[in-house]
Structures are given as C-alpha cells and as structure tokens.
Amino acid sequence: MAELSRRSEVPVATIKYYQREGLLPPGTPTAATRAEYGEVHLRRLRLIRALVEIGEVPVATIRQILAAVDDPSVSLHDMLGTVQYSLGPKLAEPAGDDQDRRTVDELIAELGWNVSSIAPARALLAGSLAGLRRSGAVMPAAGLRGFAEVLRPLAAQEVATLEQAAADSTDRVALSEAAVTGIVLFERVIIALRRMAQEDASAGRYAAPG
C-alpha cells in the first residue's frame, strides 16, 4: 500500500478511507500484513481522485458511478451519463417555470438532439433562462439555437477525444476519468476565455475614467 500511495500521490490514510467506504477493493493478500496492489487499483484510484478533486463529487455519488463503471450491462452511453449527471453546477433556485421548461423542450426538439428527460442540464438551462428573464435580459430562441449549433461539433470532437485519452475505447475506468477531467476542466477553459473576452470588450467601451 505504501507503493500504491507513492505511485498515486494519495496518502495511505486516504486510500484506507476509500477502502472502508467500499470505493476501492482490497489488494491480493501476499502475507499476514501485506497485500499486492496492481494497475487496476492505481487506475481506479486515479478515477476516484478525479471525481473528488476536479468534479467535487460526494462519496455516496462516487459509489453509484463506480457501480455503473463496474457493471458491463450498463452501456458506455449510460455510464458516461452517470458521470456527467453527477457534476455541478447545481441550481440553488427553482428550475424555472412551465414556460422555461417548454422553451428548453422546444429547443431540443428543433435541434433534434437526443437528451434524456431526466438530464440535469434541462433544469440548469430552464433555471438560468428564468433568472435571465427575471433580471430583464431575455435570451432570444434564435440566439440559443445559434449557440447550440456552435457547441455541437465541439462536443462530437470531445467525445471522440475521450477514446484517445483512454487509449482504449473499452476501458471503462479510463473513459470515465477522461470524461470527468474533460467536462469540468474544459468548461473552466471556456469560462476563463469568456471572462477575458468580456474584459477586453469592456476595456474598449468603458476604460476611460469617470
């Protein structure tokens, strides 16, 4: 276990905690006080760390994700869905009213996208549109569609990239880890670029003092 800790850069106490929580299987016993840990443990530990540190996913939810990863009867699509649905941002406020939900339903229908009726992104979008509406900043449907159409080919590229990052499209643990880091970190890249673009646009318009 000291070796596993060294290779994964995860403290021994933390590894033991994951074992108590049932996230990480025991090693293969080699003596009364020793056990062997292999690549399987190392890769599983990497996935757990990505979920904890990058995804900020609670332990109970990590258990559900690992159950989907371990169950080969769960399709890769449903497994990746379990990963994506576990990732924030969560909405503190109500997820919009009927009007907002209808806007989201119509948008998805027009785009012809295959999005589950229980996808948290539906509520996130409806709630955000409701907030924009309440603050007087209406988002026109054409604007939403335009943005969606820019994002769609990037998402296809991203899903294709998952397999490169995982190096093997049937490696469910590596695919899940690549999904967590890709989804969360790339969202931050977009947010950071967007904030910089706003700053530059504001500098052009408002930088003169007074």
Added chain:
Amino acid sequence: MAELSRRSEVPVATIKYYQREGLLPPGTPTAATRAEYGEVHLRRLRLIRALVEIGEVPVATIRQILAAVDDPSVSLHDMLGTVQYSLGPKLAEPAGDDQDRRTVDELIAELGWNVSSIAPARALLAGSLAGLRRSGAVMPAAGLRGFAEVLRPLAAQEVATLEQAAADSTDRVALSEAAVTGIVLFERVIIALRRMAQEDASAGRYAAPG
C-alpha cells in the same frame, strides 16, 4: 421598511442585517419609529440580492463591490472588473506552473486582448490547462485561439446588452446588477447547452448496450 420588504421580496430581518453590515444606507427618518425608503434603496437591494443569490459572493466582497459602485472616480470598466473578479469558479488547486502561465500570456498577446495581469481568469485558465495536461488531454494552442475568437464577438454583444438591461449607461447600480446576472446565468446557459450536446454526441456513438 415593510413596504421595501414587500416590493423587494426580501424579509425585513434580512434588510436589517444588510443595514448592520453597512451594505444598505438607512432610510430618511419621517418619525421616531419610521423611515422612508425609495427607489435608490430598492435598486441597491436588488444588486445585493443578485450578488448573494446568483453570484454567491460573500458579504465582505459585496462591501468592496458597493464601494466601487459608489465611487464615481472608479471608471465603469474598473467597476465591472470588480464585479467580474468577485465571481467564481475559484480554483481549489494551484493555478498551473510557469509553462501554463506562459501559454496564457502568449495567447492573450496573440489575440491582442486587453486583460489585466491580476485578472483571476488568467489563473483559472492556467490551472485548467495544467489539469488537462496532467490528465493527458492536451489542449492545442490553435484550439484555444479558435475558441477565443468565437467568444470575443459574443462578449462585445454582451457588454453592449448591459446598457440595454440597465436602460441607462450611467446607472452604475443597474449596470452592476445586469453584469452579475449576465455573467453567471449566461455561463450556466453555455454549460447546459454543452452538456446536452455531449449527451447527444455520446448517444450517437455509445448508446447501443454492451
């Protein structure tokens, strides 16, 4: 104050808390136990609520933002910067190493963008690139530039929209409120659309069971 509470939908106890914290000025006294609150209080309260509920900004930071809003010698650009810099996501991990920071500097120089050296978006971008690199998913510089170029005209549009939402470009309180809701909620719109696009792309590739 009961009237202010009714019109703003903020409980009286919360309004009193903001007054104790120095965020909201007292009303104009009209009798020993009564004070008059006007539009100025209502609009300031709306800004505070947007910062608390949508921006999840702590009270000490709200105090700094209001100081910039109240000081006419702070340019609109610096005021909006104070608002934007207060909004998450914060990075839990180190903001990347020298290599990542250099990548960000070079990107901003190539784009010719006017971005302050202390902008939190720089650290957010460097840290996200570091995380992607550590997970084996390198983001090519050309990809970053391409994304930045898509986002720039949208940001210009957004900054222009601020003034419409504020109805008056010199109304610093209304501009700040529109900035908070616009920045946070529109980021959620993008994240939601992106997650749906991923789900659709994954459905096309992985939905078959097994």
